[in-house]
Amino acid sequence: MLSKSNIKRITGLHQKKYRQREGLFVAEGIKVINELLQSSFQLEAIYGIDASFLNISRDDSVIFQEVTLAELKKVSFLKTPQTALALFKIPENVLTISDGITVVLDDVRDPGNLGTIIRLCDWFGVSSLVCSSQTVDCYNPKVVQATMGSLSRVSITYVDIEGYLKEEKRPVYGTFMEGKNIYGSTLPSEAVIIMGNEANGISDTVARFVTQKIAIPRFGQLQKTESLNVATATAICLSEFKRNTSIEK
């Protein structure tokens, strides 16, 4: 059963300041938990109505606590609680940049968008995602849920992105209305792609580091569609950067 102090602790983790203080985040649902259990994330505690669906190792099994669905409902941030909830340790925020493509987010604020972008990075084999400090926290429960487990396969760090971009040697791409048609551009296999804030796009201070301005052209005759959502724009950019390597195979 869930003690009062545990209920308070878990519900507190819905807020960033408590996640930072405790160094923990919440994951809900068998699928997401099992993917995180198979990754380098360290398990702190796990609550569920039945352990048999969970890939818990012998070491971890001592951490499992059987609870009722009514108890899970008290601590879940979901409308319909899942049958399991786990607490994992937030890994150290150490910038690790892999070869290939790195995606940089300049103040993306919507948890659903960040979750979708993490899933896209995973799909397109982008293993490092660098976020500005104002970007929504990737350990926000809505983000963790939206990633569907991809969080375990993409390394995410929060940094001063100007400081990071100053040191970056690869070409830095950013989407701008006046940029060069992405479909007509020869895109490298080693690059940084910056995606901007939902309302304001890439900020002026970050735009200074962009070496290649690109644009996703608009095809509608009326040309009134204001903009693409940042997650769909990321999908199109990553698809363009990766498509050639796929055809060569």
Next chain:
Amino acid sequence: MLSKSNIKRITGLHQKKYRQREGLFVAEGIKVINELLQSSFQLEAIYGIDASFLNISRDDSVIFQEVTLAELKKVSFLKTPQTALALFKIPENVLTISDGITVVLDDVRDPGNLGTIIRLCDWFGVSSLVCSSQTVDCYNPKVVQATMGSLSRVSITYVDIEGYLKEEKRPVYGTFMEGKNIYGSTLPSEAVIIMGNEANGISDTVARFVTQKIAIPRFGQLQKTESLNVATATAICLSEFKRNTSIEK
């Protein structure tokens, strides 16, 4: 001011059965309302704290009713109500198919996904979107909001999609795990693209009508990413179908 009967009428329109009975839907916010006012949608009523930001014609101005933000809060489905709310007539559900690309949705259930797909159709110049009868209602307030006005530029019809596909002469594309790599395929300028349900993909009964099975390849080394979200998959498909026409320009 908003009468009790009007409050009841507007909040009722959050539900599909009342939208169908009244033949009306709700749009909130200056931007969305102004885009719909400039389209063929017929205005029924408009409530706001200030008419000056709205592109209301002389004929429509009689329909404008000044209300307070507190009153708008009572009828808004948004957490933070916008400064205006309008009721528009739902157009007749008549199947109109344009040349070029038609997107067909086989039971897409999430309002956010449908809204994003409508915006994508608008961006990529796809003027007809055909939805199965089980697809979420495009006049659902969450969809109307997510489209950001694109609803006024994409013709959406709900049909028995098997009946429709039987008569279709263009090649019919659908994404399947075992399909041909989309990046290596020569894609025509005249085609139907079917996108499937969030959990189950394209149903077996609809898959029978697919003439070209395609796949968006996965690049992640671990190959564990379960699937792309249907809205991001639509973004990548439309980008691939349209990119060549953009380079030729």
